[in-house]
Amino acid sequence: MLAQPEFVVVGQGLAGTALAWALLRRGRRVLVLDRERDGCSRLAAGLMTPVTGKRLAKSGRWDELHPTAVAFYRTVEADTRTRFFQQRPAVRLFADDAERDEFHRRERNILRGLVTRELHLRAEWFAAPLGGFEMPHAARLDVPQYLDASRAHFRAHGSYHTADLDPRDWELTAGGVRIPSLSVEPRVAIFCRGFDTGADPWFGAVRFNAAKGEVLTVRVPGLAEERVVHRGVWLAPAGNEVFRVGATYTRDRLDTRPTAEGRAEIESKLRAFLKVPFEVLDHRAAVRPVIDAGLPVLGRHPRHPQLAYFNGLGSKGSLLAPHFAEHLARHLCDGGELEEGLNVSRFLVQTESRG
Numbered sequence: 213m214l215a216q217p218e219f220v221v222v223g224q225g226l227a228g229t230a231l232a233w234a235l236l237r238r239g240r241r242v243l244v245l246d247r248e249r250d251g252c253s254r255l256a257a258g259l260m261t262p263v264t265g266k267r268l269a270k271s272g273r274w275d276e277l278h279p280t281a282v283a284f285y286r287t288v289e290a291d292t293r294t295r296f297f298q299q300r301p302a303v304r305l306f307a308d309d310a311e312r313d314e315f316h317r318r319e320r321n322i323l324r325g326l327v328t329r330e331l332h333l334r335a336e337w338f339a340a341p342l343g344g345f346e347m348p349h350a351a352r353l354d355v356p357q358y359l360d361a362s363r364a365h366f367r368a369h370g371s372y373h374t375a376d377l378d379p380r381d382w383e384l385t386a387g388g389v390r391i392p393s394l395s396v397e398p399r400v401a402i403f404c405r406g407f408d409t410g411a412d413p414w415f416g417a418v419r420f421n422a423a424k425g426e427v428l429t430v431r432v433p434g435l436a437e438e439r440v441v442h443r444g445v446w447l448a449p450a451g452n453e454v455f456r457v458g459a460t461y462t463r464d465r466l467d468t469r470p471t472a473e474g475r476a477e478i479e480s481k482l483r484a485f486l487k488v489p490f491e492v493l494d495h496r497a498a499v500r501p502v503i504d505a506g507l508p509v510l511g512r513h514p515r516h517p518q519l520a521y522f523n524g525l526g527s528k529g530s531l532l533a534p535h536f537a538e539h540l541a542r543h544l545c546d547g548g549e550l551e552e553g554l555n556v557s558r559f560l561v562q563t564e565s566r567g
Contacts, residue, residue, distance in 0.1 A: 215241065215243075215370055216241070216396055216397065216398075217241045217242055217243035217371075217396060217398045218240050218241045218242070218398060218399045218400070219235050219240055219241070219242045219243070219398055219399065219400050219401075219402065219544070220242075220243050220244075220245060220389070220391070220396065220398040220400075220401040220402070221235070221242060221243070221244045221245070221402050221404055222245050222377075222379075222401060222402065222403045222404060222405055223245075223246060223403065223404035223405040223406060224244050224245075224246035224359065224362070224363060224366075224372075224404075225252065225253030225254075225359070225404065225405075225406050225529075226253045226256065226355065226359075226525055226529040226530060226533045227404040227406070227508070227522045227523060227525055227529070227533055227537070228244060228246070228402075228404030228405075228522070229244075229358070229359055229362045229363075229533075230284070230533035230534050230536075230537035231402060231404060231522055231537040231540060231541060232244050232362070232366060232371065233284075233288060233362065233537070234537045234538050234540070234541035235541050235544070235545070236369075236371065238541060238545050240545065241371075242366075242371045243371055243372070243373060243396065243398065244363075244366050244371055244372045244373070245373055245374075245375045245377065246363075246372070246374060246375070247374070247375065247376035248374050250468075250496075250498075252406050252407060252425075252498040252499055252500055252501060253355055253359065253406065253529065254355060254356050254359065254498075255425070255427055255496055255497075255498040256355045256527075256529060256530065257352070257355075257427070257440075257446060257448050257456060257458065257459070258352050258353030258354060258355040258358075258530040259302070259350070259352055259440060259446060259448065259530070260278065260281065260350060260351040260352065260353070260528075260530055260531045261302055261304075261347050261350045261442075262274050262278070262323075262326040262327075262347055262349055262350065263304065263323060263326060263327060263345075263347055264528075266311070267314060268311065268314050268315055268318055268323065269322075270322050270323060270326065271528070271531070272506055272507075273535075274326075276535065277531050277532060277534075277535050278349070278351075278531065280534050280535045280538070281351070281530070281531050281533075281534045281535070282297075282299065282351065283534075284534035284538075285297035285353060285358070285534070288358070288361070288362065291365060292361040292362065292364070292365050294357065294358075294361035295357075296353060296354040296357035296358040296361060297351065297352075297353050297354070297358070298351065298352050298353075298354075299349075299350075299351045300350065300351070300352065300438065300439060300440075301346050301347060301348045301349075301350055301439055302346070302347045302350035302352075302439055302440040302441070302442065303331060303333065303344060303345075303346050303347075303439050303440070303441045303442065304344050304345055304346075304347065304441075304442040304443065305338070305340045305342070305343070305344035305441065305442065305443035305485055306340075306342035306343055306344050306443075307342075307443055307444055308342070309342065311342075312342050312343065315327075315345060319345070326347060326348075326349065327345045327346065327347055327348075328345060328346050328348060329343070329345055329346075330346055331343070331344055331345070331346055332346075333437075333441075334437070336487065336488075337435055337437060337486070337487055337488055338437075338441065338485055338486065338487060339484070339485050339486075339487055340485065344443075346439075350440065352440060352448065353530040355530065373394070375393075375394065377391065377393060377394075379403075379412060379413060379414070380413050381393065382401070384516055384518060384519075385397065385518075387399065387518075388400065388401075388518045389401040389518050389519065399518065400512075400517075400518055400519070400520055400544060401518065401519055401520070402519075402520040402521065402522055402540075402544075403415055403519070403520070403521050403522070403523070404521075404522045404523060405523070406499075406501040406523065407420055407422045407466070407499040407500070407501040414513055414516060414519050415513070415519075415521050415556065415560070417559060417560055418503060418509065418521070418523070418556060418559045418560070419503070419559070420501060420502060420503055420524075421463075421502045421503060421504075422463070422466055422499050422500060422501060422502050423461050423462065423463050423499070423500045423502055423527075424460070424461075424462050424463070424464075424465060424466055424467070424497060424498070424499050424500070425458060425459035425460055425461060425462075425497065425498060425499075425500055425527070426458065426459060426460045426470055426471065426474035426475070426477075426478065426495065426496070426497040427456055427457065427458035427459050427478075427495075427496055427497070427498075428456070428457045428458065428475065428478050428479070428492055428493075428494065428495050429450070429454065429455070429456050429457075429492070429493045429494035429495075429496075430454070430455050430456075430457055430482075430490040430491060430492050430493060431453055431454050431455075431490065431491045431493055432453055432454075432455055432486070432488055432489075432490045432491075433453055433488070433489070434453070434488060435453060435455070435486075435488060436453075437449065441485070443481070443484065443485045444481035444484060444485075445457055445458055445459070445478055445481040445482055446458065446459075447482065447486065454493065455490075457478055457482050458478060459478075459527075460474045460477055460478065462474075466499050467497070467499070468496075468497050468498055468499065469497060470495040470496060470497045471497070474495075474497065475492070475495055479492070500526050500527050501523055501524055501525060501526065502524060502526040502527075503523065503524030503526075504524060504553075506526070506528070507524070507532075507553070507554060508522065508523065508524045508525050508526075508532060508536050508554065509521065509522075509523055509524040509554060509555075509556050509559065510522045510523070510536060510539070510540045510543075510550065510554055510555070510556060511540070511543065511550050511554065511555040511556045511557055512543075512544075512556075512557070513556070513557070513560065514557040514560055515560075520540070520544060520556075521556040522536070522537070522540055536554075539551065539554075
């Protein structure tokens with residue numbers, strides 16, 4: 213018999229895990245439900261960089277999101293007695309003259325304090341004829357390790373249950389949501405299921421602008437670079453001469469099947485800057501849960517306040533999740549206002565009005 217929770221969090225990816233921590237730290241009774249299938253979160257590289265995109269833009273709201281993420285992950289590390297968060301510089305190599313010129317225009321204003329021209333790259337390992345820059349304040353989350361440590365903590369405290377449930381079997385009541393198969397009736401159920409094409413009777417109208425990404429795991433004998441290196445793809449160390457490389461970005465064939473085209477693209481981009489040979493050990497794919505580019509979607513259902521939503525973290529989930537989980541937890545527990553433009557109700561109200 214499960215203890216009666218106040219909140220049920222459906223999905224234990226980056227969004228659901230961060231939200232569960234935020235609610236638990238408020239002293240709330242939480243039950244996390246997860247079907248324990250490998251999703252997009254477990255394939256995520258967990259990279260946090262202050263400079264992003266082809267135009268070398270400063271990552272949106274970096275000054276606000278970065279310190280929040282650092283403090284959050286350090287606290288979870290302390291609570292779980294596990295290490296999974298690393299603050300270490302990252303390197304970006306220029307892909308062409310236009311990118312280098314753009315950097316020179318931005319380094320003394322928009323990117324001031326975020327970058328340095330010092331690379332310290334080994335010439336026998338990397339080709340960097342145009343140079344590049346280092347990001348001293350970059351960080352990286354070992355996402356699988358973080359999710360596993362959080363799951364173990366939740367389970368040890370009676371706040372986790374493995375379940376693959378169909379929400380169409382749930383019942384809305386005056387006091388919350390009745391989940392008959394578990395004999396629980398939380399006050400609020402929050403859906404944090406990432407990209408999910410399954411039937412959802414309440415939030416199914418939210419339309420994703422999702423993108424498929426493929427990632428390789430490679431062995432590079434003799435390569436001892438400890439920083440993440442970016443040039444078209446990222447090369448991220450995993451220990452013992454093993455690295456992860458990615459990722460592709462396509463909007464067709466939104467499934468989790470790796471493709472020959474994806475592998476060829478990653479290998480070609482890697483060879484453009486890595487001088488030494490590598491061996492492919494693994495090849496995986498997942499679908500990024502993009503809804504609105506750059507920002508999540510969250511909040512209560514406009515007609516059923518006992519239901520809530522937290523999704524759409526996209527490719528920057530490790531950076532975004534801590535801040536917006538706290539934002540949603542404050543809204544659910546204390547009635548705090550949601551940021552304009554994030555509220556899931558705008559998707560659902562629009563759909564209902566068209567219907």
